[in-house]
Amino acid sequence: MSVLNKIPITLKIYYTHSEHSGQWPLCRILWDNKQVANFEANGQEIEFTVLPKLEGTSTLIVEHYGKNAYTEHDKYIEVVGMRVNNIDVKNMLWDSTQYPITAPWDEPFQEDGNLYLGHNGHIIWKFNNPLLLDIQKRLGVRTGTQEGQESTKKVLNEIKEYFANEKDR
Amino acid sequence: MQTDLLLINVPRISLVYPPAGTSLLKGVVEQQGFTCKVKDANYELLNSINDDDDFETITNYFTIPNAEITTHCQKIIDQWYTDLVNYIVELNPKHVGISVFTFECQVATRELCTILRKVYKGKIIIGGAGLSTTGIATQVNDFGNHLLDNKQVDYYVRGEGEHALTDILKENTGDGINNDNYVQITDLNELAYPNYDDVINYNYRYTIEKIQLPITSSRGCVRRCSFCDIHAFWKKYTYRSGENVAYEMVAHYEKYGVRDFFFTDSLINGNLKSFRQLCQTLVEYYKENNLPDRFFSWGGQWIVRTEKQLSPQDYINAAKSGMNGLAMGVESLSEQIRIDMNKGFTNQDLDYTLEQFRRNSINCYFLMIVGYPTEKEEHHLETMQMFTKYQGYAIDGTIFGVNLGGTLSIDEGSPLHKDSLHFGLEPTSENEELFGFDWTSKDNPELTLLKRINRRIDLQELLMDLGYTVWNGDHQLKRLKASYERIKQNTYHFKDILHS
Numbered sequence: 001m002s003v004l005n006k007i008p009i010t011l012k013i014y015y016t017h018s019e020h021s022g023q024w025p026l027c028r029i030l031w032d033n034k035q036v037a038n039f040e041a042n043g044q045e046i047e048f049t050v051l052p053k054l055e056g057t058s059t060l061i062v063e064h065y066g067k068n069a070y071t072e073h074d075k076y077i078e079v080v081g082m083r084v085n086n087i088d089v090k091n092m093l094w095d096s097t098q099y100p101i102t103a104p105w106d107e108p109f110q111e112d113g114n115l116y117l118g119h120n121g122h123i124i125w126k127f128n129n130p131l132l133l134d135i136q137k138r139l140g141v142r143t144g145t146q147e148g149q150e151s152t153k154k155v156l157n158e159i160k161e162y163f164a165n166e167k168d169r
Numbered sequence: 170m171q172t173d174l175l176l177i178n179v180p181r182i183s184l185v186y187p188p189a190g191t192s193l194l195k196g197v198v199e200q201q202g203f204t205c206k207v208k209d210a211n212y213e214l215l216n217s218i219n220d221d222d223d224f225e226t227i228t229n230y231f232t233i234p235n236a237e238i239t240t241h242c243q244k245i246i247d248q249w250y251t252d253l254v255n256y257i258v259e260l261n262p263k264h265v266g267i268s269v270f271t272f273e274c275q276v277a278t279r280e281l282c283t284i285l286r287k288v289y290k291g292k293i294i295i296g297g298a299g300l301s302t303t304g305i306a307t308q309v310n311d312f313g314n315h316l317l318d319n320k321q322v323d324y325y326v327r328g329e330g331e332h333a334l335t336d337i338l339k340e341n342t343g344d345g346i347n348n349d350n351y352v353q354i355t356d357l358n359e360l361a362y363p364n365y366d367d368v369i370n371y372n373y374r375y376t377i378e379k380i381q382l383p384i385t386s387s388r389g390c391v392r393r394c395s396f397c398d399i400h401a402f403w404k405k406y407t408y409r410s411g412e413n414v415a416y417e418m419v420a421h422y423e424k425y426g427v428r429d430f431f432f433t434d435s436l437i438n439g440n441l442k443s444f445r446q447l448c449q450t451l452v453e454y455y456k457e458n459n460l461p462d463r464f465f466s467w468g469g470q471w472i473v474r475t476e477k478q479l480s481p482q483d484y485i486n487a488a489k490s491g492m493n494g495l496a497m498g499v500e501s502l503s504e505q506i507r508i509d510m511n512k513g514f515t516n517q518d519l520d521y522t523l524e525q526f527r528r529n530s531i532n533c534y535f536l537m538i539v540g541y542p543t544e545k546e547e548h549h550l551e552t553m554q555m556f557t558k559y560q561g562y563a564i565d566g567t568i569f570g571v572n573l574g575g576t577l578s579i580d581e582g583s584p585l586h587k588d589s590l591h592f593g594l595e596p597t598s599e600n601e602e603l604f605g606f607d608w609t610s611k612d613n614p615e616l617t618l619l620k621r622i623n624r625r626i627d628l629q630e631l632l633m634d635l636g637y638t639v640w641n642g643d644h645q646l647k648r649l650k651a652s653y654e655r656i657k658q659n660t661y662h663f664k665d666i667l668h669s
Contacts (some may be wrong), residue, residue: 002637136636141565141638144638145570148644151629152643
């Protein structure tokens with residue numbers, strides 16, 4: 001895993017949003033709790049890069065903020081797609097949890113797989129690292145070979161060790 | 170009634186689907202009024218081995234020079250020879266034909282012929298690319314001549330077998346029979362369809378977990394890659410019409426219920442008119458029979474084309490017809506090295522092709538060559554960087570595998586071999602002949618065999634880290650190590666590259 005933490009990964013989030021009503025919805029994106037984007041949601045997509053980790057988990061947060069719950073009832077953003085290094089994450093999009101900041105008169109709640117942010121609040125996605133290998137696994141991409149065509153780390157390391165001791169004549 | 174011909178497949182060949190050649194030949198000789206049976210003895214041996222270690226030991230015995238064999242495995246092999254010979258003697262066909270598909274079938278062929286000669290009175294025929302140890306185009310028909318000279322066989326067949334085999338059955342002589350004067354068949358549409366009756370019920374290790382049949386739609390290649398000997402063997406690129414190929418697929422579906430096909434061609438998109446016809450005919454068949462798109466699935470080897478040659482609509486049609494699982498000879502991800510190889514496509518063409526595959530859910534497999542004679546460190550790094558760039562295609566399954574090969578092998582008949590002086594190539598060891606892995610380049614002296622092997626290892630390590638599925642790495646690396654040791658000991662000679 002020597003190179004995986006050195007290559008930036010590009011994420012692109014696709015969204016829809018409410019019409020302009022004095023102000024566009026405001027949005028922030030955090031990767032591992034660090035802000036990577038802060039923008040007015042008046043387009044269709046936002047792209048940013050992150051540096052992945054080798055181990056543990058990573059979190060992606062899309063936050064809707066700045067909405068006046070008393071005067072801006074219609075303001076919202078909705079996440080509609082996500083690509084990581086141009087890979088469509090497909091169903092993984094709904095493997096998320098929304099934590100809205102509810103109006104004082106509403107009961108607080110959280111909701112899985114709700115990508116519509118009508119309240120201020122955030123949606124969180126969790127990934128295992130290495131990120132791309134986690135996506136590969138969760139997409140269900142087949143990574144095996146047919147029988148007799150395997151490539152194993154065991155043999156690779158044995159052969160590598162053998163040739164490490166060899167010298168050109 | 171005595172069977173005219175028994176065709177046998179011997180180890181070691183793939184177990185992923187029925188061998189194409191023997192069943193095609195069965196169809197052809199039956200069309201001429203002869204009786205023929207096919208026996209896939211390769212499958213019968215290898216499929217009977219349940220223990221992984223035994224499987225590896227036995228396949229290594231057939232394919233890796235001087236591989237050790239345990240007493241237990243030797244017994245399994247001996248019993249297999251005994252059973253096979255008993256079967257032949259009992260069937261008592263007029264002719265036995267052994268398919269020497271590659272040089273990796275030589276060990277089994279030689280041994281079988283030796284035993285058979287003592288107990289079988291009919292004629293023994295061998296044929297296939299494995300008659301030559303150093304590549305199908307070589308003029309040195311070492312294995313065929315060796316067995317003929319030793320009277321272990323009656324006939325060897327060079328070149329295509331369809332006409333030659335019929336000639337043997339009819340009059341015992343003809344082009345390519347015990348001589349190298351084979352004549353290439355120009356009209357492939359005239360050939361009968363293969364007859365898979367004898368092997369259709371074998372439980373091959375289909376990669377897609379259902380029955381898959383091989384199809385051959387062309388012979389030869391439209392390109393002239395410098396490392397490849399295919400165009401020396403198939404002087405002319407010949408191909409079947411798209412309709413003819415589609416009708417064969419439909420015939421197999423209607424006879425066997427098979428919907429999955431793998432093309433054995435060097436390339437399935439060599440003739441674009443025929444390729445489009447194939448896609449179109451299949452799509453129309455689905456429509457006429459109220460079948461969904463992609464009702465069949467079919468794939469094979471693919472060459473990268475420009476957007477001008479193959480439009481996005483062509484990819485949409487191909488996907489609708491069921492095209493999937495394509496093996497591409499990408500060879501190097503350094504554009505300069507591919508120019509040196511005469512590969513005929515740019516990085517832009519490859520980017521375009523991969524994106525069309527992704528959009529149409531067509532997956533592919535890269536065939537690579539590490540250590541081309543002009544490859545320098547920067548080219549190797551470029552390849553590693555490009556694999557990093559393409560990582561997303563491995564993650565989403567567009568690239569489902571990479572085969573790194575065993576580093577560049579110089580095959581007789583290839584431009585690299587023919588023009589070795591021009592390329593500055595010479596044997597590394599005391600060999601007088603340039604072949605296989607035993608070469609070095611005067612123009613690029615840093616690219617030693619050891620350097621090439623280490624780059625091969627580095628690349629596999631990177632790819633596995635990036636989430637690519639590397640295929641056949643274990644076998645290739647072990648074989649590479651065995652070859653390296655023989656070169657070091659000056660025992661790597663092409664005439665006895667296998668068991669001497």
